[in-house]
Amino acid sequence: MPIASTRVLQCCRLAILCAVLALLPTPLLLAQAQPDPPLVDSFRQWHDVSGKILTKSRFAYPDGDRVALWTESGQMLLIPQARFSAVDQEWIAAQHVKILRGKVIFVADGDTIGLLDADKKQHRIRLDGIDAPERGQAFGTKSRQALNDAIYGKEVVVAYEKTDLYGRILGQIYLADRWLNYDQLARGMAWHYRHFNGDAYLAESQKTAAAGKVGLWRDVSPEPPWRYRLAEKRRREMDDAKRPAEPMQPTGYWLNTSSGVRHNKMCEHYGKTSRGKYCDADEGKPCGQCGG
Numbered sequence: 001m002p003i004a005s006t007r008v009l010q011c012c013r014l015a016i017l018c019a020v021l022a023l024l025p026t027p028l029l030l031a032q033a034q035p036d037p038p039l040v041d042s043f044r045q046w047h048d049v050s051g052k053i054l055t056k057s058r059f060a061y062p063d064g065d066r067v068a069l070w071t072e073s074g075q076m077l078l079i080p081q082a083r084f085s086a087v088d089q090e091w092i093a094a095q096h097v098k099i100l101r102g103k104v105i106f107v108a109d110g111d112t113i114g115l116l117d118a119d120k121k122q123h124r125i126r127l128d129g130i131d132a133p134e135r136g137q138a139f140g141t142k143s144r145q146a147l148n149d150a151i152y153g154k155e156v157v158v159a160y161e162k163t164d165l166y167g168r169i170l171g172q173i174y175l176a177d178r179w180l181n182y183d184q185l186a187r188g189m190a191w192h193y194r195h196f197n198g199d200a201y202l203a204e205s206q207k208t209a210a211a212g213k214v215g216l217w218r219d220v221s222p223e224p225p226w227r228y229r230l231a232e233k234r235r236r237e238m239d240d241a242k243r244p245a246e247p248m249q250p251t252g253y254w255l256n257t258s259s260g261v262r263h264n265k266m267c268e269h270y271g272k273t274s275r276g277k278y279c280d281a282d283e284g285k286p287c288g289q290c291g292g
Helices: 003-023 026-033 086-094 140-151 180-186 200-211 225-242
Strands: 043-047 053-063 066-070 076-080 098-109 112-116 122-127 155-163 169-175 253-256 261-264 276-278
Touching: 043 086, 053 076, 053 098, 053 155, 053 169, 098 122, 098 140, 122 155, 122 180, 140 169, 140 180, 169 180, 180 200
Parallel strands: 122 169
Antiparallel strands: 043 053, 053 066, 066 076, 098 112, 098 155, 112 122, 155 169, 253 261, 253 276
């Protein structure tokens, strides 16, 4: 094949690829550009100063001179930092987890709550690592009710490192021995938000709930909340596109957008050109007949 023909073919293929990518929704392109984080085991072995194993648990949060560890059996351990080995103490010091304590004053949905701290300041908390069904979805109401029944009006501990784009704290929520992020997954009231979270334990919790057809997994083909939100966004955009534009309010001046000529309301061309809009007295150039 001649070189010129090969280059033309390559250009055509590139043009087709660009056209296809242009049709894809932006969130999908971003999802492809940003792969899921690798799965990491959040449970580790903890050793005392002599090197003996204390426990295999998940780091929950620092609590003064103690450390809160959550075990797979659902027990919260509070162990003095001084008991840990030097390696474990260094690991703890390298963590940037902050804690917030307060009373749950509202539950917005299955993964978002409101908390009031001791200084009477309100905080909006997004349960990190999970994504609950939206209210318009199956199990959306049940997911919210399950979380509401568990923590509304109670004092909880929120362990977190950052906030999201909406200013909400992305946190792990603990109530005594209970880890609410995990509970919502185990009861089939939420999905593991895999695209933003690589906790292998949460991923396995979802698999177990799905295998047992618990909660939302009773449906034949449950829809992930992120896909539901995207579909709703596209539906609203299509509805907006079909909705006729609101008529512009007359201003006393009409601009022929084809010629750029302005007509006043006494002119025979006022509001009569095929292309035009109402305008201000200083837009366009004045009509030669009416003076604009």
